[in-house]
Amino acid sequence: MKLEVQIKMNDTLYLRDPEQSELGKNIIKHSIQLIQKNGFESFTFKKLAEAIGTTEAGVYRYFENKHKLLVYIISWYWGWLEFQIEYQTKNIQDPIVKLKQVITLLSTTIEDDLMTSHVDESLLHQILIAEGSKSYLTKHVGEDNKLQYFKPYKDLCNTIGGIILECNANYKYPHSLASTIIEVAHLQNFFMHNLPALTDFDKTRQEDQIIDFLNHLVFSSIQK
Template sequence: MNEKLFLRDPEQSELGKKIILHSTQLIHKNGFEAFTFKKLADDIGSTEAGIYRYFENKHRLLIYLTAWYWNWLQYQVSFHTNNIKDPVVKLKMVIKLLATTVEDDLSTRHVDESILHQIIITEGSKAYLTKRVSEDNKDRLFKPYKDLCAVIGNMILECSPNYLYPKSLASTIIEMAHFQNFFMNNLPSLTDFGENKDEAEIVLFLEDLVFSSIKKG
């Protein structure tokens, strides 16, 4: 994790791990706008000052959580595609990982990835849709997201070496998977999946979008 994301590494103490676990729970329950360090401190039996020793503000904490998720997801992509030789099958596996419900990884007891995935869907774009995005980008705070896009972009090129827009399509897959999931559950008239609320249909839609695009390329 980029050391500029935090003042003190939360992975190195029990309080830090509590901050990560309970902040995801509170953000998921109440939304990022309603989330405060005071509420977090009350929830974990600490003080606001104790939390501020780890994170400069709640937005920096949100960027940390999203970066943590992208790092974890890139590992999942690598793990699930490592032994797949067919580039089409490999890319379909990635689409499935992006568009379907995430299960909690029991090896990371201080992070509930299933909840964190829901935060990425509902709050993730707030990490970079800010006036400070250029400054944060210079500090390489979004590198995990860019790295994941690069991995997916390379898989797209494996399927279609002459395709001109692999990075654009890679980021589109990620964002579209989240938007369609959000719309399906909250604004169903904006999707074709609102009635059945079936993630498998989102997977099929993304496969159609991706492979129709790269076939033209």
């Protein structure tokens, strides 16, 4: 028996549910590969169709446009991360240990977990680092927000904000700190690899330093 994790998705993101067919799963799988490899700007439905062996029109039957597809896979990732956090912290009592575990999960590229056959989580993590902010840095963020496209991200922020409050119930900015942790984990990773002068990290010790930087930042500010 094979365990499969299903992440519940907002059904206004797609025209036809990609989880429900082979073609749909291929669209997700190859989108992740192509966006990670060539970046979101050069990603087109035509190239995607060629990679899968279908036609452009075939892809358009699943997603209205490439932006919604990006939001879809990013939402998927937030949902998956929420599940990971729940799973990996459920037996931890101490909220400080819990929050440290969350920081580690956010900063580390996790191996493809095989519970979601058509999604490679490590590629998705790379996409989040390089393209994540493009999902909301648009002029239509307001409408997208009304359609609940960012609910998984907000839920994650709430979860992390809750753990922050467990550590210190008087901390004033739990949501801002949560979104800061998430974004800074990704940004410092991008800078370390691409614009290292904006960091103090060397590539040899990799993500450990980002975790140390974030732990120091977060715990000095909530324990003060």
